[in-house]
Amino acid sequence: MHHEFFDLGPRQGRNIHVLPVPYEGTVSYGTGTRLGPEALFRASVQIESYDAELDLDLTDLAHFTPLPVVHPPATGPEGLHQAMREQLAELDATKDFVLTLGGEHSVPLPLFEFYHAAHPDLVLLHIDAHADLRASYEDSPYSHACIMARARQMGIPLAQIGIRSLCREQRDYMRAQSPAELTTLFAWDLPAPGEAAERIRAFVGNRPMYISFDVDGMDPSVIPGTGTPEPGGIPYAWMNRFWKELWLDGLGPKLVGMDMCELAPIHGSQASETAAVKLIQRILTAWLGLA
Template sequence: MYTSLPFNFLGIDEHSSFEESKVVVLPFPYDSTTSYRAGAREAPIAIINASRQVELYDEELEIEIYEKVGIHTFKEIMPDMRGPEHQVELVRKVFVEVMGAGKFPVMIGGEHSLTIGAVRAVKNFYPDVSVLQLDAHTDLRKEYESTPYSHASVMRRIFESDVKIAQVGVRNSSKEEDEFIKSNHIFSATARQYIYGYYSVEDIADALSDNVYITIDMDVFDPSEVPAVGTPEPGGLGWYHILDILQEVTSRRNVVGFDVVELAPIPGSPASDFLAAKLIYKLIGYCFRKNL
C-alpha cells in the first residue's frame, strides 16, 4: 500500500483536527509590498513541506509536543488583492476567529505587514499585550512606498496602537527610525549588542509585559544560516542566540501567539525552510511546556 504524509504542518494525521488542537497554524501566502527580493508568498508551502521532515520528538524538551497539544493547519488563506489595508483586516478577522475559539495562533507569512492585523486582534483579547520583534530592521517608518501598511512600517503601526514593543537583532535602521526609537524610549537591541552581551536575555524579558506576542522576521538570522530572505543583512543572530531568547521569554511571560515571516525560499536550497519549520515547532514546545 502506498501512502504519503498529509500536507499539513509536521505531516501528522493524528492530533491535527481543529477540534482537538490547541494550536492552529495559519498560512498567509502574501508579499505585495515587498521591496527587494520577492518570494515570501512561497514561504508557507515551503515551510509546511519542510516541516513534514521535522522530528516529532523534541530532544531538549523530551516530549512529542504535538500529541500533547494538537496542531491543526488551515489551508492557505488567499490574499485580499484590493490592497494592503484589506489584507491586514483579513488577518485580523482570521485571528479573532481562531482566538475566539480558544486556540493559540501561529501565523506563517508572507511578508511582515501581516503582523499589523495579528496584533490588532491579539490586543482585543489581551489589552496589555506587548510585542517581541526579532528582526534585522526596526520597521518603524512612518510610511514606505506610499502605503502606511508596508513591511517597513509594521512596528510603527503597532506602536501607534498603544502596544509596547521590544526589538532584538537590529542592524539596519534609517535616521528617521533611529530618532523615533530614541525619542520614544523603545527597547531596541542591535544584533551586536545582544551577541556581545550588552543586553541579556533577562533584559529582553524585562522589557515585555505579562502577555506577549512574538513576531520573528527571518532576516534576524545571520544570512549564512538563513540566506532565503528578502533583505539579507550581514551579521545577525544564530540558532542558539534565538533559542536562548525564546526560552527565557516563554518561561517568564505568557506568550499568546506568534508569527514567522519574510522567508523567501530559494529553490534547491532547503536549509532556511527547514530551520523555519523547526523553529516553529520548537517555539510551540517552549510555549506549552509549562502547562503539560
C-alpha cells in the same frame, strides 16, 4: 498547499491554528515570500518532533489545525488585512493561539489588532534585522517597513531583537521612546542568551506576549532564503538557546500567538525553511513544555 503541519500523532495538547498568508504585495527587493507558507508546511513534516535538548516532543504538547489560506486580493495590504480580519472573526483571541505563516512582514497587523483587542496589556516581541518603524514607506503606511510603527501607534509596548538596519529617523524615534515602551537588543550588541532572556522577561513581566518573527533577523548563513538579507544577524545557536532561557523555570511570559514572516525559499535548498520551522518548533516546545 499541504494540509499537514508537523508530523501529527494523536491530537493532544494545545490546539495551534495555522494561518497561511502567501502575500508579497509590498516587498521592496527580492521576491518569493508568497511561497513561504508552502515551504514551511513541507519542511515541518521532515523534521523530528522530538527536541532532544529539552527532552520534549512537540506532538505531546500541541496539535495543529490549518486554517484556510488567505488568498491575497489584487489590492494592497489593506485588502489583505480586511480578508484576514474576516477569517479571524471566527476565532476567540482570549483563548485561540494562531500561528501565522507569511508572506511578507506587512501580513501580521490584523493579528496585533486581534490580540490587542482581547489583551489591552499585550506586549510584542519582534525578531528582525529591520526596525520596521518607518511612519510610511513607498506611500503606504501598511508596508512591511512600517508594521512596528503601526503597533506603537496602537500603544503596544515593543521589544526588538536582532535589529541592524534602519534609517536615522528611526533611530531618533527609538531614542525618544521610553524604555518601558520600546527596548531594542541590537544585533551588534547582543548579550548572552540568558541575559537577553532576563531583559525580555523584565520588560514583559506578567503581560501576554505575541512574537512577530521576521526570518531576516537571523544571520543569512542560517536563513539565506529571504528578500532583504542583512549580514551580521542572530546565530542559530543563540536564538535556539534564548527560547529555552526565556521559559526555563516556568516564569517566562504567557504567549498568545506568533507569526513567522519573510521566508522566500531558494529553489533547490531546504536549509532556510528547515531552520525557520525548527525555530517555530523550539518556541512552541519551550513555551508549552517549560512554562
